[in-house]
Amino acid sequence: MKKRQVMSLVLAGVMAASVTACGGGTAKTAGKTETKEASGKEAASSKSEDRVPIHWLTTGDGAAKAIKPDDRIVAAINEKLGIDLTVEIVPEANTEKVNVAMASGDFPDVVTGAYGTSATKQWIDDGMVIPLNQYFDTMPNIKAWLEDDYEWSAIDGNYYGLPFITQYSAANSLIVFRQDWLDKLGLSYPKTLDDMKNALIAFTNDDPDGDGKANTYGYTAEKPSSTTGGTPFDWVFFAYGLPYADYSVNAGGEVIPFFEDPSFIPAMNYIKDLWDMKVVDPELMLNDNPKKEEKFYQGKCGSMLAPLFRHVTRHENSVRELFSDASISYGLPPEGPDGASGLNKQGKNGMMTCITTACKNPDKAAEFVDFMVSKEGNDLLRLGIEGIHYTKDGDTITFNEEERAKDAFAEDGWAHALAWGSFYWPLESGYIPVSDPNRERALDTVKVATECQMPNLIKQKTPAEIENGSAVNDVFIQYFSDMLQGKISIEDGVVSLGKEWRNQGGDEILKEANEIYKSEKQVE
Structure with missing residues (x-):
């Protein structure tokens, strides 16, 4: 009981961006009438009973917009993976609140904390998170992330989470x-x-x-x-x-x-x-x-x-x-x-996303993490849903800022609230919206700065x-x-x-x- 009370106190400070999104029925498709939307929600409610709940505690992006309960991007993730995703983002990317929550013993299914700290090391030492090697055959994006970029992060051959080191291979x-x-x-x-x-x-x-x-x-x-x-x-x-x-x-x-x-x-x-x-x-x-x-x-x-x-x-x-x-x-x-x-030093600090031992369906949690670091997941979080948040004519992308504003996208072609802070930052991804008039100059500075990274x-x-x-x-x-x-x-x-x-x-x-x-x- 005391552990749950501690967890409740910690998460009481979680920002209003904390969201529970249940089923694809929360996504409002353009052109539907209110009656059809209500009918869809009723069907989705029944449908969501078969979905796997996934609770993700993360630092997120402190500058991102709050995620609303009817967010269509979260709903699209739910529909794609057959999950009911609860995202709890601590205020101002405060990793200490994540550490306190984990120490309380009332674990989420998936957790993102600071990499290269005594806290995340303790998660591994105390058996609070599971090794991910078992998913390499079925989760190609997790496998590529770890073996191609972070092969050195294994402990006795086991990978206990997906590290994301800031300025690891890029600088500015x-x-x-x-x-x-x-x-x-x-x-x-x-x-x-x-x-x-x-x-x-x-x-x-x-x-x-x-x-x-x-x-x-x-x-x-x-x-x-x-x-x-x-x-x-x-x-x-x-x-x-x-x-x-x-x-x-x-x-x-x-x-x-x-x-x-x-x-x-x-x-x-x-x-x-x-x-x-x-x-x-x-x-x-x-x-x-x-x-x-x-x-x-x-x-x-x-x-x-x-x-x-x-x-x-x-x-x-x-x-x-x-x-x-x-x-x-x-x-x-x-x-x-x-x-x-x-000039620039290669980074050693960053984030790490793990699946906890308390997760009742680690296979689904792994599928979620795999999607978040996939190209499909990236496109969804950065561009949105084609035909709703953007349109594409050849290589030309046009953003619908009015629709994007409804779903926690930042202004001027910037990404959804879940895009940054756990697995990526714009710098490491070389992401500048295609609509930015100074995009080429901005990317050139990264090219030059990375050239002199040590x-x-x-x-x-x-x-x-x-x-x-x-x-x-x-x-x-x-x-x-x-x-x-x-x-x-x-x-x-x-x-x-x-x-x-x-x-x-x-x-x-x-x-x-x-x-x-x-x-x-x-x-x-």
Whole structure:
């Protein structure tokens, strides 16, 4: 009883998008009269008794529209699979509410939580979710998802869910420049670290905005991330030859922290030069994303590290609100002395969708998951029902926004509320509505950003990384800040950082990383 009370309290906070959709009879087909609709609902009610209830608890997409009880997309899924789907979406993609619900013991049939966390690891360790290998012969989309893209996620040969890692094979961040400033100063988008330094100096000292005041600087970005340990200057480390996004390997074939790679000290010297010359935002180590963007839009700095894709037009339009003749440009990050370059780190965080041991009909639950990652399922969630939500003439798709608005589709050709947040994001799918006038430019930014994405040496988060990752990242960020501001020399800082990083859990992280690395080398 207590477990059910806890579950009830958790799900009491679930957003109004929580929906129970029973049978295809809830779908209102265009052109039917009210009498026929009522008759259809009565028949559907009887028909739905033969359907299998599937309860799905998910974080969903925090920005999506609420799903109504008569949603025709959910009804189409029910009709296709012979299920009665209940979708419960926690508010604001709050994974902690999913964790509490699972810990209560009152399990849904299907659950989506955060991948690479102690909570989802506990689901597997405590036998709360089932292995999916048994469905490989009958569920080709599940099999392809796991064996083609996430083969490394198996534990002792078993796959306990479908991981979805954000920015695993796609990226969208680049260094965005004020192209009009470059043009005014006779500069091009920088191709090398020397070009980059010269551009930032010019943006700071040569009055690029023409107001006669020394009130601009070259570069801004967000503060370092305690989640990934990433810095606003990762592109410098990669330019000096850092080979991986997470670790490095020493001459003896041992996995080491990336700051002990030979690239780190010369890269830090370059970064500190920029800092000491005052060509970067003096508040860079405090910036969040809105503050960073505000400085770029207001003409206080000439370049920023920022996500593009859907945002590329927003960035340019925001700059032009104050500077009507402004333009922006983007490109590959600058190359180092030996021609190396890189910018974006391959992701390790994301979501995982599992079937719980409490599910009374796991075969149907697996069929549902298989459909959600199929092309047919994708087309339904992104386009809708042909003839109702869109029409197609050859390769030309025309959206019926009035009908789509009735069924939890976002505006301007964007997808249904169930499309994103559990198995996909638009970036990883390369999805921009065909009706978007800036679609080609947006997709081009992803192509460029993915070209400079750096791979992880170890694809998955190890148990020790899950437990100690935040602590060791905090240690790194503190030393990075101290070295940048001259509170400790770079050479001494690396030595002290290595000791404290290991003491805070780094030794355990390296032990597991080395075991995985060596086992994979043996397979090769």
